[in-house]
Amino acid sequence: MPKIFDDSNTSTDAPSQTLSRGIRVLEILADARVPLTIDAITAELGVHRSVAYRFIRTLEQHGLVERDAGGRIRLGARLAALASGVAHDLQAEALPELTAAANELGMTCFLVVLDHEECVTLASVEPRHAVATVAQRPGTRHPVTVGAPGKAILTQLSPGAWPVGTDAALAAEVHMAALRGWAESQNEVIPSLHAVAVPLALRGRRPAAIAAVYLPTDREVASVAERLIASATAVRSALDG
Amino acid sequence: MPKIFDDSNTSTDAPSQTLSRGIRVLEILADARVPLTIDAITAELGVHRSVAYRFIRTLEQHGLVERDAGGRIRLGARLAALASGVAHDLQAEALPELTAAANELGMTCFLVVLDHEECVTLASVEPRHAVATVAQRPGTRHPVTVGAPGKAILTQLSPGAWPVGTDAALAAEVHMAALRGWAESQNEVIPSLHAVAVPLALRGRRPAAIAAVYLPTDREVASVAERLIASATAVRSALDG
DNA sequence: AACGACGCGTTCGATAATAGAACACCCGTC
DNA sequence: GACGGGTGTTCTATTATCGAACGCGTCGTT
Numbered sequence: 029m030p031k032i033f034d035d036s037n038t039s040t041d042a043p044s045q046t047l048s049r050g051i052r053v054l055e056i057l058a059d060a061r062v063p064l065t066i067d068a069i070t071a072e073l074g075v076h077r078s079v080a081y082r083f084i085r086t087l088e089q090h091g092l093v094e095r096d097a098g099g100r101i102r103l104g105a106r107l108a109a110l111a112s113g114v115a116h117d118l119q120a121e122a123l124p125e126l127t128a129a130a131n132e133l134g135m136t137c138f139l140v141v142l143d144h145e146e147c148v149t150l151a152s153v154e155p156r157h158a159v160a161t162v163a164q165r166p167g168t169r170h171p172v173t174v175g176a177p178g179k180a181i182l183t184q185l186s187p188g189a190w191p192v193g194t195d196a197a198l199a200a201e202v203h204m205a206a207l208r209g210w211a212e213s214q215n216e217v218i219p220s221l222h223a224v225a226v227p228l229a230l231r232g233r234r235p236a237a238i239a240a241v242y243l244p245t246d247r248e249v250a251s252v253a254e255r256l257i258a259s260a261t262a263v264r265s266a267l268d269g
Numbered sequence: 270m271p272k273i274f275d276d277s278n279t280s281t282d283a284p285s286q287t288l289s290r291g292i293r294v295l296e297i298l299a300d301a302r303v304p305l306t307i308d309a310i311t312a313e314l315g316v317h318r319s320v321a322y323r324f325i326r327t328l329e330q331h332g333l334v335e336r337d338a339g340g341r342i343r344l345g346a347r348l349a350a351l352a353s354g355v356a357h358d359l360q361a362e363a364l365p366e367l368t369a370a371a372n373e374l375g376m377t378c379f380l381v382v383l384d385h386e387e388c389v390t391l392a393s394v395e396p397r398h399a400v401a402t403v404a405q406r407p408g409t410r411h412p413v414t415v416g417a418p419g420k421a422i423l424t425q426l427s428p429g430a431w432p433v434g435t436d437a438a439l440a441a442e443v444h445m446a447a448l449r450g451w452a453e454s455q456n457e458v459i460p461s462l463h464a465v466a467v468p469l470a471l472r473g474r475r476p477a478a479i480a481a482v483y484l485p486t487d488r489e490v491a492s493v494a495e496r497l498i499a500s501a502t503a504v505r506s507a508l509d510g
Numbered sequence: 511a512a513c514g515a516c517g518c519g520t521t522c523g524a525t526a527a528t529a530g531a532a533c534a535c536c537c538g539t540c
Numbered sequence: 541g542a543c544g545g546g547t548g549t550t551c552t553a554t555t556a557t558c559g560a561a562c563g564c565g566t567c568g569t570t
Contacts (some may be wrong), residue, residue: 112408
């Protein structure tokens, strides 16, 4: 079971210990993907049970965690409400564009932003006959060095800011992507699926990308990229205009 | 500008003051819907600036907030990653069903759960020719006493657990919805839109509902409800079976 | 230019919030 | 009935936190 969140913050002590531990409760719960007992959280946190108990009651008051019938802890629905505020203007502008692009292309289209060397999918829209339904759900994360969206995002970063695992082959791909304005990938993030991504650079915002996934086909890749570029341009003019 | 989050927790002092304040930073940011300065957050929190500063640095380390070019604070992308863990098994089971229902009905279908007297939309899928694109985005909240999903959810609660604002008319509607297995609403949550919702009761989980919105039409409402019931049954058997 | 208003980041001591031990309880089950 | 695993509460020493004070840069304005 791979860890979703990196909890190796023993070296870098957070400015606020209590807040950091409380957030780690949320990370542990998201990581577990199944309701946990207080004792399990206690063990994972490495603190006394009464401490974890106090955290959980506080998180409960804010609706960020809930308890199921057996008293186990799970993430609360209001966390989803909080997350809807993440780049909500970007999402508001991008969603109609994603929908239009997805329907015109017949492909799942999604919006990706950079988050500390990782790509996070903020929104995704599926076309009618969806084949990769569960593939890119909002909140999905994967390294920025993998996949078309990652390359499209890397074109917006100076090579010095690239993550350490960036090899020459990837650098070449990013370079080409920067020149022609779009990136592609095959079987990288999702096996047997291809992807096209275009960069979406916005003022005062983390690098982003708009992407589409599709089954290997004889579709003209460049035309897909053109369609995505149109959407990206529309979004950019709406937000930065 | 209506407040999204109720920050009237001056009476109910949270068990962990620090954690509660840190979470309120997130709520304030989600409420503002625009990047804030540290001073603005400080004023809203009612604490000293050095305190808010410490919170923000901690939140920043966890990726829950980011800073734009001007140093202003906004919610971070990793918050979306956290939120994807909310009822992720329910979402995983419901999304394909929502997609199928949305395409077959030609309506936007979405999944709603109860959160402390409010409905929270966890996932929504739009059909090809979407008309209410921006209407029901994940994370949207509205009172449980309004709209078809709310009624479908109220059928799963004992009347004693209903919120205070529940009048007789609503009670009658909920009663009928409980009898026939689905609820409907007109122009309640979204003006000029109708909605149908069916309850989705799951073991050890908050009451939920599957719903569809559509423009006023001569479509047979009962047939829409039947389709939603089929999806709800499929989800229920997958999770509780 | 000088000024004030506004913003950020840091240091530091007193204090209050926290940490963790200990205790009481409930519920299965062996 | 004892046991193990779980929860919730109370209490005190300690420690993390709080908030005042300070320094600094950057705007606009007079």
